[in-house]
Amino acid sequence: MIQEIHYVKADPSGNTTILVLDEIPPSEHAAIAERLLQPDCVGAEQVAFLSPSNQGAQIRLDMMGGEFCGNASRSAAAYLLSQSGAEAGEYMISCSGCSAPLQARVQRGEEDQVYDASIDMPLPKKMDTVSLDVGSTAFRFYRVALPGIVHFVHFTTALKNLDRDQIWKAVYNFASTFHYEAFGLDLVDRKTLTMIPAVYVTATKTLYWEQSCGSGSAATAAALSQLCGHEIACEIRQPGGMITIEAAVSDGEIKKIHIGGPVRLEKERCEQL
Numbered sequence: 001m002i003q004e005i006h007y008v009k010a011d012p013s014g015n016t017t018i019l020v021l022d023e024i025p026p027s028e029h030a031a032i033a034e035r036l037l038q039p040d041c042v043g044a045e046q047v048a049f050l051s052p053s054n055q056g057a058q059i060r061l062d063m064m065g066g067e068f069c070g071n072a073s074r075s076a077a078a079y080l081l082s083q084s085g086a087e088a089g090e091y092m093i094s095c096s097g098c099s100a101p102l103q104a105r106v107q108r109g110e111e112d113q114v115y116d117a118s119i120d121m122p123l124p125k126k127m128d129t130v131s132l133d134v135g136s137t138a139f140r141f142y143r144v145a146l147p148g149i150v151h152f153v154h155f156t157t158a159l160k161n162l163d164r165d166q167i168w169k170a171v172y173n174f175a176s177t178f179h180y181e182a183f184g185l186d187l188v189d190r191k192t193l194t195m196i197p198a199v200y201v202t203a204t205k206t207l208y209w210e211q212s213c214g215s216g217s218a219a220t221a222a223a224l225s226q227l228c229g230h231e232i233a234c235e236i237r238q239p240g241g242m243i244t245i246e247a248a249v250s251d252g253e254i255k256k257i258h259i260g261g262p263v264r265l266e267k268e269r270c271e272q273l
Helices: 028-036 071-085 164-176 216-230
Strands: 006-010 017-020 046-051 061-064 088-095 102-108 114-121 128-133 137-146 149-156 184-191 194-201 206-210 230-237 241-250 255-264 270-273
Touching: 006 028, 006 071, 017 028, 017 061, 017 071, 017 184, 028 046, 046 071, 061 071, 071 088, 071 102, 071 114, 071 216, 071 255, 114 216, 128 164, 128 216, 137 164, 137 216, 149 164, 149 216, 164 194, 184 216, 216 230, 216 241, 241 270
Parallel strands: 017 046, 061 088, 149 184, 194 230
Antiparallel strands: 006 017, 006 255, 006 270, 046 061, 088 102, 102 114, 114 255, 128 137, 137 149, 184 194, 194 206, 230 241, 241 255
């Protein structure tokens, strides 16, 4: 049976995302996402399924593996503004892996189909440090548990010299014993504020060295504020572009995390699967 899938492809700072506009039963998400992600089909880093929300939000998105994603949430907000005809808007976004809706703010950019979209991210449920052996060297990671995904953030001053595949193997061997819905690795150069992110989704068994990562940016903001001991606000350069990060701290505790950046939307299309 041929199924028509209507979608919009979004590019939030390089983290290409397919926003499926049809209401699809959750049992079909993984299979449809697997097909859409193929280079000979649509091709992207991830898939989000949009639907009406009944949780006090304007829209609901479910990621292909039930994980949480900040960039997809920013993209959904940009899509809502694109449909409204307004120049700016604020939206409450409900996303899989996160129990509470998140507030997003969007403005149309100077370039057609480009939007400046930011979102308040969920706060870490837990944050600690772990030491893992990578070859003969012990690497220190901040383990940042966000709703729906756990990130392992490693700070360095020599990003280009790291063997990212060897580091990922050590993180995977450790993290896979905890049965996380999804987990990520964020290699961050403190001097240049450059980040290389990777995300593994357990349900789909997919690993992507992403062009940018929203939840990884939030985890980096949390870890960086703890490392520095105060609030932070800066831009993080990732392979696909820049993401702004902010972490507000009071009495030694993180009170707010915020990420933002450009989102480019393509026109709505239809694919027959």
